[in-house]
Amino acid sequence: MMIIMKPNATPEQVEHVIEQVKAAGLNAHLSQGVEATIIGAIGETHNIPTDIFEVLDGVDIVKRITQPFKLASRQFHPENSVFPLDGFTVGGEEIAIIAGPCAVESRSQIIETAQAVKEAGASALRGGVFKPRTSPYSFQGLGEEGLEYLAEARQQTGLPIVAEIMSQIQLDLMVKHVDVLQVGARNMQNFNLLRAIGETQTPVLLKRGLSATIEELLMSAEYILAGGNKQVMLCERGIRTFETTTRNTTDINAIPVLKNLTHLPVILDPSHATGHADYVSAIARAAIAAGADGLIVEVHPDPAHAVSDGKQSLRPEKFAEMVKQVGQIAQIMGRRLASVQKEVQL
Amino acid sequence: MMIIMKPNATPEQVEHVIEQVKAAGLNAHLSQGVEATIIGAIGETHNIPTDIFEVLDGVDIVKRITQPFKLASRQFHPENSVFPLDGFTVGGEEIAIIAGPCAVESRSQIIETAQAVKEAGASALRGGVFKPRTSPYSFQGLGEEGLEYLAEARQQTGLPIVAEIMSQIQLDLMVKHVDVLQVGARNMQNFNLLRAIGETQTPVLLKRGLSATIEELLMSAEYILAGGNKQVMLCERGIRTFETTTRNTTDINAIPVLKNLTHLPVILDPSHATGHADYVSAIARAAIAAGADGLIVEVHPDPAHAVSDGKQSLRPEKFAEMVKQVGQIAQIMGRRLASVQKEVQL
């Protein structure tokens, strides 16, 4: 960390900063330039917030040399993290395609969808049972009942289950039933939830917040990693900008940027990132072409009767077409679609 | 709710929409125009999401006539909500000034600050004991120990206590110790937390999320109100935009807009909204001039040694000056600063 003093900083102020650097358990290295005095703060700086120095009299700016996320950083872990997910691996050569309805609505709906997406080439099944809804009057999910339907869908198709957790109170229940815990955009900085999940060994799909920076996403991943859970996938799902033609703005730049900064797998959600079924396939292709490790896509057998997100859900046949296109792009990228090989228990 | 069909919608599609309107428990009123066919959906529409109709074949757009928040709306509750807060009232003629450090750091720090802000004219004391921090390695708050210090500060100054709750797991503890439950920006859409708080009778200070729209803020208030807790203050604390000179962008427009849309009290946090102590007083004055019902301000006896947010904290003497200026603006607005009259137990 470098602490750059203001041009008119007094020797007493410089001295005081040096003391504070030492008080933080770091070594201080003074460098007196012509234009500015710089104090290097050396040691384990990633767990020290810059603001404890920024606030000191005479300090101009404080600049990190090393990133504030350590466990998530590629600097300390150059190889991709690759972890197994019930029949295939995420983060390696295989492209994961997680598909399913926004919400589990009924036993038949989820089983029908699971079979359709499996046939179309999906590698995992998504389906929400606890739904974060803007309005208290909207459908809030089937809860535990929905988890049972998901379990049945897994049994029939062999697809691992991805479902959203909204509160640490749901943790035991969710860990028992699902293969991947999804943390939604609105909970990306629910630090109590992140810490609780970090203490489990269940893989996590961490969605970027609507207006979270890439660094904040990585810091939230760091919460989970710091607890000991190393199986974290990051998910770009569109950010909130001034443009309202689409529901969100896909930050496609985030794909190569994240692949550069972190060793964790990076997937993209073209359904939320666009909000319109018509644009999902184009953005799915773009994501894989940009280097993403997978996709999470909303598919519904009858979007017109979906209780939520029908507008952005693909019909199974359109999803099948998308998978085919994505597979071709994957090949050019030197990769291939993950396929669930495991014996299905009928 | 009005459902506007596409110009080329078929009679079958129109018929199907009408069926769905009825299935949702509403009456349908068909209006065949030259350019477009419109179906009025009449009844208790505030608890029906527009997307269940948007997704139907042949539908162009769906437009609400009444707002989706009902309990928070001024349409149904024209008078200001005014509620007592331990010695004064919020939402009426009095301007509430909540002040204190970002975090409770020690017994002496919070008691010293409480006395200083009391003397300077504050009407309530803020101080975090559970801190939402971007980094898992940063100070996370004193927890229950901090609540005891806050209780002592209240006893010595008579100031009611405002502190942030991060999880429903902390609810019993917080309700026992604090006068106002603060919901932070990052938890504005933590719906489990909102629902839990809605079942208490403790006043709430609900902060707007970094990129939450004004409507989303009101929908989150609706979650609390729907549970039966009517004492909700809304807090503008700056939104995230492209401008980085300041930490956030104060959405000053939100003050008159919220006062127009809702009967709930509206306060502003100039500390987070600017991120710089130098700009806090100007924005505090602007807030009251724009019609805000109060302020929440970070004050620290020694900002250079604050464990968090030191950069945006006022020294007590600068805070006293701010209170004086704000008092003058309040007078022009036909209002006055709240003052805690209650006997202090020494």
Added chain:
Amino acid sequence: MMIIMKPNATPEQVEHVIEQVKAAGLNAHLSQGVEATIIGAIGETHNIPTDIFEVLDGVDIVKRITQPFKLASRQFHPENSVFPLDGFTVGGEEIAIIAGPCAVESRSQIIETAQAVKEAGASALRGGVFKPRTSPYSFQGLGEEGLEYLAEARQQTGLPIVAEIMSQIQLDLMVKHVDVLQVGARNMQNFNLLRAIGETQTPVLLKRGLSATIEELLMSAEYILAGGNKQVMLCERGIRTFETTTRNTTDINAIPVLKNLTHLPVILDPSHATGHADYVSAIARAAIAAGADGLIVEVHPDPAHAVSDGKQSLRPEKFAEMVKQVGQIAQIMGRRLASVQKEVQL
């Protein structure tokens, strides 16, 4: 256009709106619903701003049925616009790759770059001679001298020339020397410039403004089209958002959205959209996978000595690699790279 009256609008207000609709040269069609009264305004509405009705007493909202851009709209021109560009066509099967330095710096620099990008597969040469720079103290371009160097580069390589015009005062000079007039992001709403360009027959590359909506981009294209110049390419070059890791945020959604709304060719500028040479290839691939008709890329033989934008410029060998990857994606999309077949005059 539909004018939806407020629930409590009086018959006099309704009558007055009808009069105003007629005064605007439209027919009015009254439709009295239970929840709301709606007035259809029928006729040539695309050239009538909605606000002349929005401001009338009793009016709630005004909703367009047809888009405000008419000449640019696919509604009125379903087939893609395809136009020739000196040896190849834009908007059809061929993918255009425009490449070159940010600024023309010297005769040798532009000729060397032109040859390098030609060899690597570029179909046109870019190079600025009038540079819009944030600072009045920065290099502002070589002006007319630069145009002569560009002409020589064209003569040697056969590549058509794309260069930015900043003011209508430069129009005659530019039309004489360049094959495509580029309108930069900062001038997207310089309506005098757009109108002047509309009166020429020189093809145009119109860049989206930093914070322009997709609709505003199309309205700016409409200015040019309305003047009689039909050869307009649209260019997504990244928008300004809260994310600062990259220079801008590539709005990849804009590609399929624009291809849906308009018949005009759509290209993407991965250099400005990311601001980092490291991310250019990934975003170039994503653009073509999403359906873009071409790319404009900054290439410099020695980025470390570029007078501007060196950070985001590709070295020729890296550009050649990018072209190869993009060509593979193009093939999957049923397209192919444009190639300049024209005899080069040596």
Added chain:
Amino acid sequence: MMIIMKPNATPEQVEHVIEQVKAAGLNAHLSQGVEATIIGAIGETHNIPTDIFEVLDGVDIVKRITQPFKLASRQFHPENSVFPLDGFTVGGEEIAIIAGPCAVESRSQIIETAQAVKEAGASALRGGVFKPRTSPYSFQGLGEEGLEYLAEARQQTGLPIVAEIMSQIQLDLMVKHVDVLQVGARNMQNFNLLRAIGETQTPVLLKRGLSATIEELLMSAEYILAGGNKQVMLCERGIRTFETTTRNTTDINAIPVLKNLTHLPVILDPSHATGHADYVSAIARAAIAAGADGLIVEVHPDPAHAVSDGKQSLRPEKFAEMVKQVGQIAQIMGRRLASVQKEVQL
């Protein structure tokens, strides 16, 4: 300027950077720290873009010590710039209130409005004759005819005239007729126009672009100042954000920030910043409370028949009320409303 090298930069890279610093006409000062090597680049750095060093091999970041705007900076000009405007001064104790319609529509409209705003306490008259409109089909202003009506309005009321210039082609005409040249948000980075205006001695009102940073606004002012025209007022008029309840988001923070960074007068446009007449007065009060030097407000005698911006225009009686409130806030701020004392020629 400080150039911070990457931890693994080679001695050759350091040497090369030093050479480039010297080549730019600066002195280089090497400072070898433990964590990083820093090269100070000393001299006239404000006219040297940081990117010429950022692109060099081995360079990590480049940080300015002095601001890139020099003439606009308070560092070099600590006292407020105060300049006369036909009967009063801007930037000193007096608060300027510029009012009038969005567009000059007719002789009677502008004269009637001029008299009404004069009576209500305005110190200058605004009125557009060249209108930047999103649509080529919208009313584009009366042009020269409108300037004659403005001249007549000035003659009858004594109010100086503020009108927007859209192109350097209009410069001679505008300088002859108006007292203040307004540069609109869409032209804030029309550098040819700025440079042309810099060569006149007519006062300028420079509006911030929709998504321009505060630094970019100051750099645009620098273009005008560098030409020799020192009479520049800056105008905050709302920025584009994700919030759509209001037309724009008033960046109220910009007021104290600009007053801190620059000596130029700063005014606010509450009409464009909110887009709704209902919110204009609240934001006008807030602006003055935050330290603004003036306001520019849209007033129309009959907003329902305004050809543009009727929605955000105040009726004269509502404007008179706003002026009264603003006058009271001004007094608390130790200031007073400017009044045009000059004899009116009837």
